[in-house]
Amino acid sequence: MKVRLKFSKTGALKFIGHLDLMRTFQKIFRQAELPLAYSEGFNPHQIFSIAAPLSVGVTSDGEYLDMKLVQNMDTQIIVDHINSCCPNGLKIEAAVIIDDREPSAMASVSAAKYSVIQEECVLTKENIAEFALQDNIIIKKKNKKGVIKDFNIKPGIYSLVVEENKIIMTLATGSTFNVKPDAIFSALCDFIGVSYNPFNYKVHREDLYHSDADFIPLLVPIEPVF
Amino acid sequence: MNELKLSDEILLSVDKPARYIGNEINCIYKDIEKIDIRFAFCFPDVYEIAMSHLGLAILYDFLNKREDTYCERVFSPWIDLDNIMREKNIPLFALESQDDIKNFDFLGFTVQYEMSYTNILSVLELSHIPIFSKDRSEDDPIVCAGGPCTYNPEPLADFIDFFYIGEGEVRFNDVLDLYGTFKAEGKSRADYLEAVAKIDGIYVPKLYDVTYNEDKTIHSFLPNHPNAKEKIKKNLVLDLTASSYPTKPLVPYMQVVHDRVVLELFRGCMRGCRFCQAGIVYRPVREKNVDMLKEQAVNLIKGTGHEEISLVSLSSSDYKPLHELSEHIIDTVGHEQHVNLSLPSLRIDAFSLDLMKKVQDVRKSSLTFAPEAGSQRLRDVINKGITEEDILKGSKEAFESGWSRVKLYFMLGLPTEELEDVEGIAHLSHKIVEKYYELPKELRRSRVEIVTSTSFFVPKPFTPFQWVAQDTLEQFKEKQTLLNRTINKKNIKFNSHDAKTSVIEGVIARGDRRLGQVIYEAYKLGAKYDAWSEHFKYTVWEQAFDQCGIDASFYASRERSLDEMLPWDFIDIGVSKDFLLDEYEKALQGKTTPNCSLSCSTCGAQIFGGGICYEG
Ligand code: SF4
Numbered sequence: 001m002k003v004r005l006k007f008s009k010t011g012a013l014k015f016i017g018h019l020d021l022m023r024t025f026q027k028i029f030r031q032a033e034l035p036l037a038y039s040e041g042f043n044p045h046q047i048f049s050i051a052a053p054l055s056v057g058v059t060s061d062g063e064y065l066d067m068k069l070v071q072n073m074d075t076q077i078i079v080d081h082i083n084s085c086c087p088n089g090l091k092i093e094a095a096v097i098i099d100d101r102e103p104s105a106m107a108s109v110s111a112a113k114y115s116v117i118q119e120e121c122v123l124t125k126e127n128i129a130e131f132a133l134q135d136n137i138i139i140k141k142k143n144k145k146g147v148i149k150d151f152n153i154k155p156g157i158y159s160l161v162v163e164e165n166k167i168i169m170t171l172a173t174g175s176t177f178n179v180k181p182d183a184i185f186s187a188l189c190d191f192i193g194v195s196y197n198p199f200n201y202k203v204h205r206e207d208l209y210h211s212d213a214d215f216i217p218l219l220v221p222i223e224p225v226f
Numbered sequence: 227m228n229e230l231k232l233s234d235e236i237l238l239s240v241d242k243p244a245r246y247i248g249n250e251i252n253c254i255y256k257d258i259e260k261i262d263i264r265f266a267f268c269f270p271d272v273y274e275i276a277m278s279h280l281g282l283a284i285l286y287d288f289l290n291k292r293e294d295t296y297c298e299r300v301f302s303p304w305i306d307l308d309n310i311m312r313e314k315n316i317p318l319f320a321l322e323s324q325d326d327i328k329n330f331d332f333l334g335f336t337v338q339y340e341m342s343y344t345n346i347l348s349v350l351e352l353s354h355i356p357i358f359s360k361d362r363s364e365d366d367p368i369v370c371a372g373g374p375c376t377y378n379p380e381p382l383a384d385f386i387d388f389f390y391i392g393e394g395e396v397r398f399n400d401v402l403d404l405y406g407t408f409k410a411e412g413k414s415r416a417d418y419l420e421a422v423a424k425i426d427g428i429y430v431p432k433l434y435d436v437t438y439n440e441d442k443t444i445h446s447f448l449p450n451h452p453n454a455k456e457k458i459k460k461n462l463v464l465d466l467t468a469s470s471y472p473t474k475p476l477v478p479y480m481q482v483v484h485d486r487v488v489l490e491l492f493r494g495c496m497r498g499c500r501f502c503q504a505g506i507v508y509r510p511v512r513e514k515n516v517d518m519l520k521e522q523a524v525n526l527i528k529g530t531g532h533e534e535i536s537l538v539s540l541s542s543s544d545y546k547p548l549h550e551l552s553e554h555i556i557d558t559v560g561h562e563q564h565v566n567l568s569l570p571s572l573r574i575d576a577f578s579l580d581l582m583k584k585v586q587d588v589r590k591s592s593l594t595f596a597p598e599a600g601s602q603r604l605r606d607v608i609n610k611g612i613t614e615e616d617i618l619k620g621s622k623e624a625f626e627s628g629w630s631r632v633k634l635y636f637m638l639g640l641p642t643e644e645l646e647d648v649e650g651i652a653h654l655s656h657k658i659v660e661k662y663y664e665l666p667k668e669l670r671r672s673r674v675e676i677v678t679s680t681s682f683f684v685p686k687p688f689t690p691f692q693w694v695a696q697d698t699l700e701q702f703k704e705k706q707t708l709l710n711r712t713i714n715k716k717n718i719k720f721n722s723h724d725a726k727t728s729v730i731e732g733v734i735a736r737g738d739r740r741l742g743q744v745i746y747e748a749y750k751l752g753a754k755y756d757a758w759s760e761h762f763k764y765t766v767w768e769q770a771f772d773q774c775g776i777d778a779s780f781y782a783s784r785e786r787s788l789d790e791m792l793p794w795d796f797i798d799i800g801v802s803k804d805f806l807l808d809e810y811e812k813a814l815q816g817k818t819t820p821n822c823s824l825s826c827s828t829c830g831a832q833i834f835g836g837g838i839c840y841e842g
Contacts, residue, residue, distance in 0.1 A: 012230060015243040020479045027251060027477050027531030030563055042587045044564050057238045085531070087251050199235040 001069050003078060004105060006094045006219050008061045009054060013089030018053035024090070025050075025065065032081040037068040051105035051208055051218060052112065052173050055180065062113070062207030064105040064218045066098065099223040105208070108218060111158060112173040113206040114181050115166045120200055123185075125162040127192050132160045139187050153179045153187070158215075160184070170215070173208065228255075231324040232307075232316070240306045244480040245273035248299075248321035251477035252530065254290050258323060262294040262406050264330040266320050266367065269301055269338070270345035271757065276301040277476065278484040280538070281336055281373065285394050287472035295402055298322040300333075302345045303352070305755065311352055318352040327353035331405065333367040335386070337375040340734040341727065341757035343382065346371075347749040350385065357746065359387050359432065364415055368405070377460075377507050378687040378794040381734050383431035384742035387419055391427045391797055392461030393493075395469050400425050423453040427461040429797075430454060436739055442780060444738065444791040459798045460507070464836040466493060467515040471522060474529035486534035486568065487526040489519055491548070495540035496822035496838055498829075500609045500813050501598070501640065503686035504540055506806075507799050509829060510837035511822060516547035520554045527559045535559070536568040543573040544823070552581055570594075573612070574620035579627055589671070592631035593624050599640055600650025606816045607642050609809070614654065621658045625665055631675045632658060638705045638722075639683040639697035641813065648705045651678065652712035659717045678713060679721040680706070682728035686735050687794040688801070690809035695785040696732040699725055726764040730756070732782040738793035741781070743774045802830035 009021070016024065026046055029036055038044035048067035054060050075095040082092045131137070134154065141151040156172030156179035171179040181203045189196035209215045210222065230237070230247060237243040258264070267286060269276030276282060282299070289297035298320035303311060311318065317326045327333055333355065335346055350357045355366050362369070371382060372390040379389040390398065401422060408418045423430040433454035437445040449456060463469045475487070494511035495504065523535055535555060542548060552567060559565040567585040572578040574593055582591075595617055599605045602614060621632060636651045655678045662674040682702050685691045697705070702725035713720045734741060748770035755761035771778045786792065788807060795803070805827065812819060819827055822838045832839040 012247040012249045015237055015247050016479045017244075020244060020481075023481070024251070024477075024479050026533065029531070030533065030565075031251075031528065031531035033528070038564050042590075043566070046564075056243070057234065085251070087249050087253070089249065199238065202234075 001072050002098045002100060002102065003067055003069060003073075003075065004096050004098045004102075004219065004221065005065045005067070005078075005082070005092050007063045007065065007090065007092045008059075009063055009090055010059045010061075011089035013087070014057055014059045017056050018050070021054075022050065024087075028082060028085045028090075029067075031085040034067075034078065034081060035069050035071040035073070037070050049104055049106050051109045054205060055182070055203075058181070058203045058205060060205035061093070062205055062217070064109075064208055066105050094219060096219060096221065097225050098221045099225050102221050102223045105218050106175075108210050108222070109174045109208050110172065110176075110211055111170055111209040111215060113168070113170045113209070113215075115168050115204050115206055116181065116185075117166055117202045117204075118200055119202065122194055122197075122200060123167070123188055123192070127188065128160060128162055128167065131188050131191050132157065137187055139183055141183075153183060157184070170209075228322070228324045231319040236307070236310055240310070241304060242273075242480060244478070245301070245304065246307065246321070248324070250479060252474045253322060253476060254286070254297075255322060256290075256296040258296065258325075261296045262409065263292075263296070263332070263402055264325075265289055265295055265297040265332045265334060265402075266300045266327050266330045267297050268299075268333060268335045268346075268349055270335055270342045270349050271302055271755075272304050273301050273478075274480065274482040277478050277482045279336070279338065280488050280490065281338075281394075283472050283475040283488070284470070285336075285398075287475070288395055288470045289398070289402075291470065292399070292402065294406055296322075298325075298330075300327055300349065300353075302349060302755070305761070308348070308352070308754070317354045318349060327367065328355060328365075330367045331409070333369050335369075335371040335373075337371050337373040337382070339757055340375055340381075340731045341762070343734060343745050344749040344753045344756055346382070347385065347746065348754050358384055360384075362387070362415070366415075368415060368418065370401075374504065374507065375735075377503070377797055377799065378735065378737070379429055379431065379797075380739045380793040381737040381741040381745060383739045384746070386431065387415075388422055389429040389431070390461070391429060391458050393463045394461075395463050396461035397425055397427055401428065420451060420453050423451065423455070426459055429458045431739075434796075444793060447791065447793075447796055457796055457798045460800065462512075462800070462834050463493070464512065464834060466490075466512045467518045473522070473525050475526070477530050477532065484536065485532070486536050487523075487530055487532045488536050488538055489523055489526070490514065491519065491537055491539040491542055491545040491551075493539075494837065496544055497541055497611060498609055498809075498819055498821060498827075499598070500607070500690040500809055501637065501683060501686075502540075503689050506688050506801050508540070509799075509801050509831035510834065510839045511544075512837040513545065516551050519551055523551075523555050524558055527563060527565055533564065534566045534568055536570065539571060541573070542569060542571045543575075543578055549581060552585070556584060573616075574624060575616070576623055579620075579623055583627055588628040589630075591629070592633050592675075592677075593621075593629050594633045594635070595620065596635040597654065598635065598637050599643075599647060600636060600652070600654055601647045603816055604640055604643060604647045604650070606818050607813045608640055609813070609818050611818065611821065614657075617654065618657060618661055621661045622664070625662050625674075626669065628671065630662070630670075630672050632677070634658070634676065634678045636678065636680045637683045638680045638709070639702055639728075641683075641685075641691055641694045643705075645705070645708060648709050649712050651680065651709055652714070655718050656714060659714075662717075674717050676718045677721060678718055679723075680709065681723040682725055684728050684732045684735055687792070688797075688799055688806070690806050690813055692736065692792065692806065693786040693788060693790075693810060696729070696782045698779070698783050699729055702728070724759055724762070727756070727759065727762055729778070729782055730764070730767050733778045734781075736793070737781050740776060744770050744776055747773050800831040800833055805829040 051064035137154040158170040433451040492513040494508040
C-alpha cells in the first residue's frame, strides 16, 4: 500500500537540510517499526520520497512524503506511530492512502504557496504591486553548465500579493519550472533599488499543489482509491 | 525545544548549523527549575567527532538518570562560528537548554587525544570561564576532566579543578552527591575541591606540590593537604554486564563520523602490545554477557532507528561468543529491519572471514591488517602476536573469498627499529601483492589495491615504552623517505602521517605540569584544532616552546633513566611499574609475553578482583 504523508517542519528543524531530513525520516520509520518496503540489492533502502526539497532556513506546514508499505495499516495509526518518534519541529499532519498508479508527489508537484514576514519593512504593498505588473522579470541564473544566463521568472509567479503584514505568493515548483522565494526578493530589491538582505525575510511554505491551473493540494490524490 | 542561542542570521551563515541546535531524536529535556546540578559535558572537538564517541553516550545517559542532575552537551564550535562568537562576544552555550556554560555547576571534559588540549582552553575562554583554575571564582563552574589522556593529567593540571581517573560509572555519583550536599549547605568551591579529593580516583592538582632536580627531572611530588591521597587509584567497572548502558542514545540529524549504534563487547585487551596504552590502562579484560548484548542490540535499534550496528572492543576476535552474537543480530534486526552489522577490530583468519562474508559486500569492502612493524624481530619487540605467515595466509584466504582491497597499518620509529625493519614494511606489502597474483587468473576479478599506511610511534605513559626516546623529526623523515623509495607503487598506495604532529603529541603525552604554560602560549598564538592536519601549525608550537624557555626534546626524544620519577607515577592503574619494567627488558631482548588467556603474567591488575584474571 502507498501512503502520502503531509508534514510540517518548523522551529529548529528549519536548519536541517534536505539530505539530513531524509536520513532522519529513515531512522524515525525504523523506530516506529513501520512495515516499509525496501529496495533490492546488497544494501536495501526504504522506499519513500519527498515532494520538493525545502531550502535551509525556510519553515513549512505543507511538506509531502510518499512511502510504500508491505502491509496495510490504518492511516491514523501510521500518523501516531511516526509522531511518537519525531523530534520537536517535525510533525505528521495527515496521511492518505494513494493508489498504486498515483504519480509520486515529487512528479506531481507544480506549485507552492509561501507566506513571508519582513523583519524590517523594506518592501511596501505598492512596490510589490508594481513589481508584479511587469511583463517580464529577468534574473541572472546559472544553468547546468555553470554559465550565468538571463531567465524570465514571471511565468512562474502565479500570484504575489500583500495580505495584512504578510507577503503571500504562489510560485512554480518542481523539476520542470522552479522559482524560489529568495529569487523574488532579490529581484524585488533590485527593482526598487535597495540592497537585498536575505535574513530580512522569514519564509514559510504553506502548501504544495498538483497543477498550476486548479491549485489542488497534494493531499488530494488524482487517481481514485478503492 | 528551547529558544536558540544563535540568531538565524548566524546559523544561516555558518557551515552545518545542525551542529548547534540540539533537539535531536532522543535529546533529553528537563525542567531546569527542578534541577539541583547542571552538568555540561564537553568533547572538545567538532560535533561530528564528538557525537561518534561512545563514552559520551554512556555518560550522558548515566548522569541524566539522576533526577537532581541535568547533563547537557557542549562541543567546540567550528572555526567559522568560533570567529563569530569572539567577534560578537557571544558566550558558549549547551546544546539542550542553549544556556551559557558559565551558568552551569560543572563543565566536564572528556580528553581523548593530546591534540585536543588547545580546544579545551578555547572552550573555557569562549565560555567566559577563566582558563587557569587558580583564577576561577565562586561564580564559575567546577571544571573537571577524565578520559584516556588523563592517566597523565599533569600537562592539564593548571586548567582543570579536578580529574576523575578511570571509568566514570563507578564514582561519579559520589562526586555529584557530595556536590549536591555542599551546594545546599552553601559551601565554597575550595571546600568542595578539598572534600572531593577524598573520593577514590579523584585528583585535585592544586593539592599537590612538585619540586624539580637540577637536571629538570622531578624531585618530589607530594600532597599539601591531608585529604589528598599519595596515590590515585583508577576506577574500574568490574561487572560490565550490570553496568549502565544507554537504550536510547542520541541520533544526530547530520552525518557524523560513526553513524550507528555501538555495542561494547568488553573493556580492556588481553594482548599486551607494548606500544598500546589502552591495552594496559584498561586492564583487566572484562566481558559483557552475550545474552545481555543480544537484548541490547535489538533494543538499541528500536530506540534509535539506526541502520547499522557496530560491535566494538579493542580486539573483537577475542570475544568468544562473537559468532553467536553476530548470528543473532543478523537473524533478528538484520532480517527484519535491514540493519547492517559492522565488525571492526577483527583479526583476519578463516573464522572471521567467514563471518565478514555474511555481513559485507566483499567486492566493495576492504580488509584491515595491523602488523604495526615490518619485521618479525620488531613485531616480537612490541609483542604484536601476529606472524608474517598469519598475515600472508589471511590475505590469501581473503583474496580467495573475493576481497581485493587490503589496508595495512604500520608504525615508524618503534624502539630498536633499524632501517631494514623499515624496508620490511615494503617487503611485506609486496608479498601480499604477490599472494594476489598467485591466485588462478579466473579468480582475480579486479585489480588488487593495497594501501599501506604508517603513523609515527609516540611513547605513552603506562606502557613498557614509557622510558624510551622518541625518534626526532629528522629520523622520522629519513625513515619515511626510505619507505617511500622502497615501496613499489604499482599496486600499493602509500600514506604517511604528519611527523610534526607526532612530535608535539609525544611531548604532551609524557609531559609534566610545566607544559601548561606552553599549551597556554600555543593557544594564545593561535593553535586550535591541532588534531586537524589543515589547522595544525607546527611553527606556533615551536614559538610557544621558545617563549616559555622549554626544550621540547627534553620530553620527546630523551631516554628516561629507569629510576626517574615520572610525572604520572602517582596514578595507580593496577598494573605495576615492575611489570612494565619487565616488559621493557623483554622487549629489548626480543622476547614475547603470552596473552592473558594463555597464561597470566601477574601484571598487577588482578588486585581489582575480577575480569579475565579470575576466569582462566
Ligand atoms: S593479572 Fe594476569 S590475567 Fe590479569 S590482566 Fe594482568 S596479566 Fe592479564
